[in-house]
Amino acid sequence: MAFVPFTGVDSLLAEHAAALPQPDQLCGPFAARLAVVGLTGRYRRAGPVPDVAAFARVAGSAVWPHDVPGARPPGAPPRTGQWPGLDLATGGRTAGTSADGAGRAVEQLSGGMLAAVPASGSWTPDRLRGLLNGLTGVPVLPVANLDTAWLVSSHASPESLDAYLATGDDSALPAAEWSVGHFVVVYGREDGPGGTLLALADSYPQLGEAGRHRQPLPRVAAALARDRRRTGGLLLVTAAGHRETAGVAVRAAGLEIEWWDNGTRAR
Structure with missing residues (x-):
């Protein structure tokens, strides 16, 4: 059982360790920025990396200017220092970043070096596996826009995860510690005889091991998949020259190259 990293993992994880935690309500810009840093060294050569607030402005993110403790995992304190200058949401449920806004930020703030290819539709394990298999050899970092309630605990023991890899049975794994619409970067996979684990770079150090699980x-x-079709999806961040290749993989997996509606209005 060998871990297979996706492209740019060393740069991604170095930036991830330095950037934690995300500002409240800005998980989309946080994840988009990490993917951009992971896939291009341009920023390290050309000057400072644009911060999460810059990604949020380009993405059209909006914040609800009140504390929403349930939007953070247990033990995470509020962090609002990058809110000034951002749009305001009309309510807590509409705060955040639309999927296409996150994609726009990737393309603009990578200087056109990267493409953001959406994958949405009716998600199943076979379709997700087929998509990731189809992207083998493509320089890509998937940004997942998902509902955390469907995951297992980020603190599931290594022994229990190894047992899942061997058997494919995840029924004994503990439930997720929070429930919220969220963006994370998928940075690798591990295939076992019975199951596959995906490695996530999350946005709070309280989750997993310093934000990785x-x-x-x-x-x-x-x-x-969430509860309704086309409310979650993968934003495939890839080199601009691989836009069509990524699109072919999306269609071959039985998915659609369309942005999804995560509940935040596109701006």
């Missing part, structure tokens, strides 16, 4: 692929598929 492994999740069973079927749980990630369920978290993308």
Whole structure:
């Protein structure tokens, strides 16, 4: 059982460790920025990395200017220092970042070096697996927009996750510690005789090991599917020259190259 990283993991994880935690309500810009840093060294050569607030402005993110403790995992304190200058949401449920807004930020703030290819539709474990298999050899970092309630606990023990890899049975794994619409970066996979784990770079140090945790692929598929079709999806961040290749993989997996409605109005 070997871990297979996606492209740009060393840069991604170095930036991830330095950037934690995300500002409240800005998980989309946080994840988009990490993917951009992971896939291009341009920023490190050309000057400072645009901050999460810059990604939020380009994405059209909006914040609800009140504390919403349930929007953070247990133990995470509020962090609002990057809110000034951002649009205001009309309510807590409409705060955040639309999927297409996150994609726009990726393309603009990478200087056109990267493409943001959406994958949406009726998510199943087979379709998610097929998409990831189809992207083998493509420089890509998937950003998942999902419902955390469908995941397992980010603190599931290594022994229990290894047992899942061997058997494919995730029924004994503990439930997720929070429930919210969320963006995370998928940075690798681990295939076992019975199941596959996906490695997530999350946005709070209280989750997993300093914001990194492994999740069973079927749980990630369920978290993308949510309760209603086309409310979650994958934003495939790839080199601009691979836009069409990524699109072919999306269609071959039985999915659609269309943005989904995560409940936040596109701006």
